[in-house]
Amino acid sequence: MPVLPKELFKKCYGRYAIAAVNVFTMEQVQGLFHAGETANAPFLVQITPAARDYAHSIMLEAIVHAASKIYPKAVYAVHLDHGNEEHAKDAITSGGYQSIMIDASHEAFEDNVKITKRIVEKAHEHEIFVEAELGVLSGVEDNLSIDEKHAKYTNPSEVERFVQLTKCDSLAVAVGTSHGAYKFSGVQGIQFDILEEIQRRLPNFPIVLHGGSAVNEEEVQRINRAGGQLLKNATGVPPQEIARAIKYGVCKINIATDTRLLWTRVHREFFRDHAPLFDPVIPGKEYIRAYSDFMVQKFELFGATNKASEFIN
Numbered sequence: 001m002p003v004l005p006k007e008l009f010k011k012c013y014g015r016y017a018i019a020a021v022n023v024f025t026m027e028q029v030q031g032l033f034h035a036g037e038t039a040n041a042p043f044l045v046q047i048t049p050a051a052r053d054y055a056h057s058i059m060l061e062a063i064v065h066a067a068s069k070i071y072p073k074a075v076y077a078v079h080l081d082h083g084n085e086e087h088a089k090d091a092i093t094s095g096g097y098q099s100i101m102i103d104a105s106h107e108a109f110e111d112n113v114k115i116t117k118r119i120v121e122k123a124h125e126h127e128i129f130v131e132a133e134l135g136v137l138s139g140v141e142d143n144l145s146i147d148e149k150h151a152k153y154t155n156p157s158e159v160e161r162f163v164q165l166t167k168c169d170s171l172a173v174a175v176g177t178s179h180g181a182y183k184f185s186g187v188q189g190i191q192f193d194i195l196e197e198i199q200r201r202l203p204n205f206p207i208v209l210h211g212g213s214a215v216n217e218e219e220v221q222r223i224n225r226a227g228g229q230l231l232k233n234a235t236g237v238p239p240q241e242i243a244r245a246i247k248y249g250v251c252k253i254n255i256a257t258d259t260r261l262l263w264t265r266v267h268r269e270f271f272r273d274h275a276p277l278f279d280p281v282i283p284g285k286e287y288i289r290a291y292s293d294f295m296v297q298k299f300e301l302f303g304a305t306n307k308a309s310e311f312i313n
């Protein structure tokens, strides 16, 4: 059953976080919906422009719609991840999304405001929730000095003005996490002082954490034992930092890298151990099962287990 993200975040604020999981394939959608029903946990199905390019936007929306029939107890919303204006407008008119992200964070503050505001006005006409981003998340690279890194973090003194001007519904912030399997190779961990200041300035306003994967060390080792060549410094967000971030108003935590690592591990081990096989259905079933088990654990970590019932009248 699709629910409005506004309702999800109103209920979870400060108590638990909604996992927003990037999906690219039928197997991932199956695994996610199965996990949501099993754990009785609400979730966001997240679709990136790259996913829409790969499977086709119509195909992905249809897969998600089908999953909601196969798993009628699943409580979820569909979200466009990292859309530009064109993607956002397309998602607004497609009818398949309850929520979109407009990402103009690479623009200067005033241009970010202008672009975000335009999309918010359009989205709100259709009762669609809008996440915006302030601060540069993916640009935090190893070779930057500490001062340069701080320049990329969300500046807490800008957040109230940004939200007031744009009327966005949630805010993705740059507080130390990054996309991919190599988070924190420079500065360590989530910058809680920044997160705390953002919460003080935006009380009860839903904050979004991108790059929330754990990058489990054992998974990385298993991939490498099965022929992978991931680097030793692959790291993610430690579980205790997730729990702490939720108290500071983080309502939505994005997960992509972990499910990609899982895909790689399942398939590498499968073909290593079953070299004569060539049927996609057999490892596919294993991946769906592993994906569901993985997400059930993730919902538990985010405190979302058994919370789906809060949204069913």
Ligand SMILES: [Zn+2]
Binding pocket: 082, 179, 210, 211, 254
């Ligand atoms: Zn992101």
